Amino acid sequence: MHNLYFLSAIGIFIAALLSIAGYYYVRGRQSPQMTWEELIKELTWVDRNAIEQVALDLVDESGAAKGAGDAANLEPAQLWKLIGGLKGLEVLETNSEVLIDLAFYLQQWYPEALVIAERLRLDARELKWHVARLKAAVQTGNLQTSFPFYAQRAVVTYYLMTRRLLDLYQAVDFSMLAKLQEAL
Amino acid sequence: MHLTGLDFFFWAVTFLENLGLLFVLWYRRLGKSFPFFTALAMLCVMRTIVLYFVLRYGTRQSYFYTYWSLAIFDTLLQLGIVYEIASRVFRPVGVWARDVRGSFIWMVGLSVTVALGLSWLASPAARTWAESFVTKGTLFAAALISELFVLMMALSISARLPWGTHVAKIAQGLGAYSLVSVLIEAGHSYFGVGREVRAFVFLSHIRITAYVACVAYWAVMLWRKEQPSLEMTQEMRQKLFTIQRRVEYDLEDLRSRKKL
Numbered sequence: 001m002h003n004l005y006f007l008s009a010i011g012i013f014i015a016a017l018l019s020i021a022g023y024y025y026v027r028g029r030q031s032p033q034m035t036w037e038e039l040i041k042e043l044t045w046v047d048r049n050a051i052e053q054v055a056l057d058l059v060d061e062s063g064a065a066k067g068a069g070d071a072a073n074l075e076p077a078q079l080w081k082l083i084g085g086l087k088g089l090e091v092l093e094t095n096s097e098v099l100i101d102l103a104f105y106l107q108q109w110y111p112e113a114l115v116i117a118e119r120l121r122l123d124a125r126e127l128k129w130h131v132a133r134l135k136a137a138v139q140t141g142n143l144q145t146s147f148p149f150y151a152q153r154a155v156v157t158y159y160l161m162t163r164r165l166l167d168l169y170q171a172v173d174f175s176m177l178a179k180l181q182e183a184l
Numbered sequence: 185m186h187l188t189g190l191d192f193f194f195w196a197v198t199f200l201e202n203l204g205l206l207f208v209l210w211y212r213r214l215g216k217s218f219p220f221f222t223a224l225a226m227l228c229v230m231r232t233i234v235l236y237f238v239l240r241y242g243t244r245q246s247y248f249y250t251y252w253s254l255a256i257f258d259t260l261l262q263l264g265i266v267y268e269i270a271s272r273v274f275r276p277v278g279v280w281a282r283d284v285r286g287s288f289i290w291m292v293g294l295s296v297t298v299a300l301g302l303s304w305l306a307s308p309a310a311r312t313w314a315e316s317f318v319t320k321g322t323l324f325a326a327a328l329i330s331e332l333f334v335l336m337m338a339l340s341i342s343a344r345l346p347w348g349t350h351v352a353k354i355a356q357g358l359g360a361y362s363l364v365s366v367l368i369e370a371g372h373s374y375f376g377v378g379r380e381v382r383a384f385v386f387l388s389h390i391r392i393t394a395y396v397a398c399v400a401y402w403a404v405m406l407w408r409k410e411q412p413s414l415e416m417t418q419e420m421r422q423k424l425f426t427i428q429r430r431v432e433y434d435l436e437d438l439r440s441r442k443k444l
Contacts, residue, residue, distance in 0.1 A: 013302060
């Protein structure tokens with residue numbers, strides 16, 4: 001009987017590991033073979049002027065927070081309209097993953113770009129965190145009060161990601177910059 | 185102790201393969217990048233030589249203790265390889281990626297707990313406590329290493345941390361071999377240990393075959409070059425330096441996390 005428990009446990013253990021490995025292997029198998037053009041096509045169009053307007057309401061162009069005198073002026077209703085609500089944020093969340101892939105694409109050829117790529121990766125995690133807070137707020141019925149705070153910060157993060165990526169491409173591969181600017 | 189022609193054949197093949205792997209590591213200058221992995225290959229070569237002489241001139245008991253002492257080193261080096269790979273994947277800028285630190289610790293804790301649970305459940309049909317301990321210990325090590333590799337892969341993909349080609353191949357090989365080892369040790373536990381047990385001999389040969397396949401895989405994969413990087417011009421480097429200065433606070437922030 002004891003051996004039966006043991007063999008069952010081994011069977012479950014192996015099956016679980018193979019399932020986890022298989023799932024994540026399929027999920028992770030993507031970027032290395034994707035061309036740069038394919039990565040660009042993965043980006044969903046967003047109104048960059050609206051993104052810039054929302055972001056620069058809270059920070060300056062370098063990403064530093066504005067002083068008390070320059071406090072955020074956009075009203076919650078304006079923010080909702082400019083960002084496109086929760087759906088708009090989900091688009092930014094998806095795009096942020098493509099931005100990471102674009103940075104890592106370049107980093108494969110220029111390993112020194114690793115610091116920027118890692119910064120973008122952490123920025124994307126921060127963006128996801130803000131979106132997750134808002135999704136939780138939907139469950140608790142607090143979206144209206146939570147949206148201005150978390151959504152604007154998510155947009156700032158996205159805006160800074162795009163700036164860093166454009167700066168990186170400008171520094172390293174000018175030939176791809178124009179297409180990237182157009183896509184972003 | 186009587187070894188068959190097949191046993192000596194396996195010895196010869198693993199010895200030559202590990203020599204080949206060492207040559208690849210030396211030729212491709214991968215020894216510095218993967219010190220634990222290189223040490224494991226060297227241990228395998230040395231172990232074959234030592235065990236051969238102990239078998240020829242020593243006693244059954246001296247062979248038993250030499251074999252299992254070297255097996256402990258082998259396991260420790262495998263755990264070192266796990267650390268080596270985790271270091272490459274989860275420390276992209278020289279410090280552990282802060283967003284995965286907690287998950288990584290949780291993952292290690294879970295892996296150790298599950299491996300302990302499996303080895304506790306095992307009740308090997310062993311004649312002595314030493315045989316029982318060795319069987320359970322080998323099962324624990326194999327389960328732990330296979331879990332760590334699978335969970336590392338899951339965590340890195342969730343966190344979007346990239347794997348280099350060589351790192352991925354080493355991890356795949358060792359992870360697959362560890363999974364096979366779990367099955368082999370489960371079989372040893374069920375059928376019993378000792379060369380007089382036919383199932384033990386059969387399963388041991390399966391393990392060696394898996395090991396031979398694994399080493400061949402590593403030799404071929406590590407022989408291939410990773411994607412070549414391009415040289416940056418001075419102008420590019422200057423521009424990149426400027427961007428990095430702008431994110432300098434972030435870089436300091438990343439590095440300062442090491443102190444937490």
